Amino acid sequence: MIEILSSGALNTVQDRGRRGLLSSGVSRSGAMDIQALDAANALLGNDADAAAIEVAAFPFRLRFASATTVAVTGAVAETRLSGRRLPPWWAIAVKEGDELTIDPPTVGARVYVAIGGGVDVPLLLGARATELKSGYGGHEGRGLKRGDRLPVRRRAPGKLPDGGVGAPPPPGRSDADRPLRVLPAAEWSDFSEGAHQRFLSVGWRVTAEADRQGCRLDGPELMRERRRELLSHGIVPGTVQVPPAGRPIVQLAEANTCGGYPKIATVIEADLWRLGQAMPGDELRFAVVGRNEALVAQREVADWLGRLRRAASLYRVS
Amino acid sequence: MSDHFTISDAGIGALLLDVAGDGAFEEARQARLLALAESFAAVDGIDDVVPGMNNLMVVFDPLAIGAEEIGRRLADGWRKSTATIGEGRSHEIAVSYGGTDLAAFAAGLDLSVEDVVERHAAAVYRVAAIGAMPGFPYLSGLDPSLATPRRAVPRQGVPKGAVIVGGGQAGIMPITAPSGWHILGHTDFVLFDPHRAAPATLRPGDTVRFTVARVEP
Secondary structure: OEEEEEOOOOOEEEOOOOOOOHHHOOOOOOOOOHHHHHHHHHHHOOOOOOOEEEEOOOOEEEEEOOOEEEEEEEEEOOEEEOOEEEOOOEEEEEOOOOEEEEOOOOEEEEEEEEEOOOEOOOOEOOEOOOEOOOOEOOOOOOOOOOOOEEOEOOOOOOEOOOOOEEOOOOOOOOOOOOOEEEEEOOOHHHEOHHHHHHHHHOOEEEEEEEOOOEEEEEOOOOOEOOOOOOOOEEOOOOEEEOOOOOOOEEEOOOOOOEEOOOEEEEEOHHHOHHHHOOOOOOEEOEEEOOHHHHHHHHHHHHHHHHHHHHHHHHHOEO | OOOOOEEEEOOOOEEEEEOOOOOOOOHHHHHHHHHHHHHHOOOOOEEEEEEOOOEEEEEEOOOOOOHHHHHHHHHHHHHHOOOOOOOOOEEEEEEEEOOOOHHHHHHHOOOOHHHHHHHHHHOOEEEEEEOOOOOOEEEEOOOHHHOEOOOOOOEEEEOOOEEEEEEOEEEEOOOOEEEOOEEEEEOOOOOEOOOOOOOEOOOOOOEEEEEEEEEOO
């Protein structure tokens, strides 16, 4: 059991989200930075689909009602366990009564707190993720608040080394200036040559309208040469829509499952975490890649996670 | 009938088959798409098959199955598809007509409120697709005389249960959410229950009739 001592309504229980239900209008939801969630679960030997806490409102504090393990990943933020500072992307054993405190991040927007075994909220539609927009899943379909007590599942056997252990960053994580890789989408060729150039050359500013549903960007207008009304169609997280005003919106974890705006591109899965960690005012760039390059990127992430899981199983001595 | 279609990438893990071209929504093409969607449901490596309005998105694991194969199946399947889907189930949905928009909506069409209610409740609607919001039905079959452009500025909180019309389509709000559609009334009909294995009440291919529970001024 863990007890929330200080929180904001944007802090939610999240896992890898719901798959296969877009056709019922059910958004994927889940962690906005899945790589960080995966790393936290891997460090603790948790199941891949274990639920953790996505922290987007700070400071965040919780107390452990019993001895367990904790991993903190994602945004770089000062993190203390009963007063002791933890390095970033770190897992450590905790004693009964220990308190975890996370200050506002210096880099990034969302911190992930995984607990040994995972947060034990009920499975709903195949996942434990909170869907804030529709108010279901996670802990009572809502953000966490002070006084909430969350049960924890039985944790993996073995214990962490004294002092804890860290995870190597996922591929490309250290290069903050790297463009987000995109594949052209259905209406790419409706946009003018000039629009393509602008889309791929300017730095797009993240506006204050950025949440779990999507991220609205500011920059020059992207004009279409061919204007046509589209009928509603399925969309996936990462879809870069361009509404009539010409400024892109990137659809994210809790996006509506269908949309009607033209789609210029789709951010590849391996780079979606960048939008989950973007803060208003940040500048983002886009670069077009081919399908093969995008597949290689996805394999690199899968390989990194596989190595981390193998390493974690070795150091968890019994 | 032209059989023009396009298949485009929606990232590396999804393909979108669009059979609408520049045309308006066509019921016959939708019936073929729904039959095609059913034929994809049991293919290994495919995570989701998402009918839209005269389009179909297939979501798959790109490390398990190639996009080329999915694309070929989509193209072949569309060419060979026939509208074999059954009649679907039928639903009667009781509506309390009235509220925020009804009078202005009728006035904008130069109709009386009674005309609007009668025409809205007289039509037989078909569920073309479920999506956008949890369990939201895109309903085709709206009386063309009730087609009205969406509001220039969407409303922030259109309430759950609102019976709405936008462009040539009809729908019902499953949750309170922003929408640019016009509100003609309200229903208590439950469209979505996350505690059911199949959470959406309506399915593509189902038919829907609205009945008049009351008309409020």
